[in-house]
Amino acid sequence: MAKAIVLARRPHGFPTAGDFERVDAHVPAVPPGGLLLETRHVSIDPAMRGWLDDRPSYLPPVGIGEPVRALGLARVVESRSDRIAQGAIVRGFVGWRDRFVVxxxxxxxxxxxxSTARLGVLGLTGLTAWVGMQQIAAPRAGETVVVSGVTGAVGSVAAQLARIAGARVIGVAGGEERARRITDELGLHGAVDYRADDWQEQLAELTPDGIDVDFENVGGPVFEAVIDRLNNHARIALCGLNSGYNADTRPAGPRNFGYLLTKRVTMRGFIAIDHFGEADACATELAPLLATGDLIGLETVETGFDRLDAVFIDSMRGGHLGKLVVTV
Structure with a gap:
């Protein structure tokens, strides 16, 4: 027998404990070509909230009674595959399960x-930041880059990649202390505290020459304020819209959408799973930067399989720094 945490009902707004249920799951025999896996680490990501809703998206919704979908690392306990040996560490959609057969x-x-870095800088987090910043935004030395959600897993890496490229990087964070930490620890040029009454004035003061690149993770009023300050021919890498993930209806578009036309802005949305084929190239580039300390992988690691749902619920209100992982 094994343990699983399944979706008991679809959340309305912020998820609650009643949306999930703990169940015992039978572990079947491993078929030819299959694997018995034991989960080691589970990634907690904002995108998981969208997977719980029954609406069109890039992945089908998690079904009621199914284990909650999540990326993670697992150890191969038994293998009947010619490609993967017993004892290997594998990465994929482990879900909220401690042992299972594929x-x-x-x-x-x-x-x-x-290592948890395989879910962070050297995993999907790093790939997302790398694709969005290196391939789509492509900042140049001397340009001004704004990264919203900069204290999160992807935003913190994307901001550092822009800094390494020689850009002037401004982060958007929630709270004065988080804004200070992200500036001091990651070497950014400044940070806007969006919870402050004068956050718009902060943004204007920190971007006196306008904004050339926006790496967008959040959406909402800050995104609108950034659009107001975009320079002609600016680029937007549209990575996420976290501010609307817990809304029952999709958030409205920015009121100043027309500026994307008049300023001749290039905006491209992207999903990292479309770029799995580039994961090795990404890790090859980022691993040396991580080893030398030029790139810092911020992370928060929690412990305990039975805490998965509580950690996920808490994550929807922010508060952690960098990549959030649960070691089971």
Whole structure:
């Protein structure tokens, strides 16, 4: 037998404990080509909230009674695959399960170790930041870059990549202390505290020459304020709209949408799972930066399988820094 946490009902607004249920799951025999996996670490990501809603998206919604979908690392306890050996560490959609069988090993990626960095800078987090900042935003030395959600997993890496490229980087954070920490620890050029009454004035003061690149993770009023300050031919990498993930209806578009036309702005939305084929190239580029300390992988690690739902619920209100992982 194994443990799982399943979706009991679809959340309305912010998720609550009653939206999830703990169940015992039977572990079947491993079929030819399959694997028995034991979960080591589970990634907690804002995108998971959208997967719980029954509405069109890039992945089908989690079904009622199904384990909550989540990326993670697992150890191979038993293998009947020619490609993956017993004892290997693999990365994929482990879900909220502690032990489980997969019929086909094809969708699982072998990784060198089970460090939490394989879910952060050297995982989907790093790939998301790398694709959005390096390939889409492509900041140049001397340009001004704004990164919203800068204290989060993706935003903190994206901001550092822009700094490494020689850009002037301004982060948007929630709270004076978080804004100070992200500036001091990641070497950014300034940070806007969006919870302050004068956050708009802060943004204007920190971007006196306008904004050339916006790496957008949040949406909402801050996104509108950034659009107001975009320079002609600016670029927007549209990574996420976290401010609307707990709304029962999709948030309205920015009131100043027309500026994207008059300022000749390029905006591209992207989903990291479309770029899995570039994961090795990304890790090859980011690993040396991580090793030398030029790139810092901020992370918050919690412990305990039975805390998965509570950690996820808390994450919807922010408060943690960097990549959020639960070690099970």
């Amino acid at each position: 019929d086909d090993a094809a969708g699982w990626e072998i990784v060198p170790d089970d």
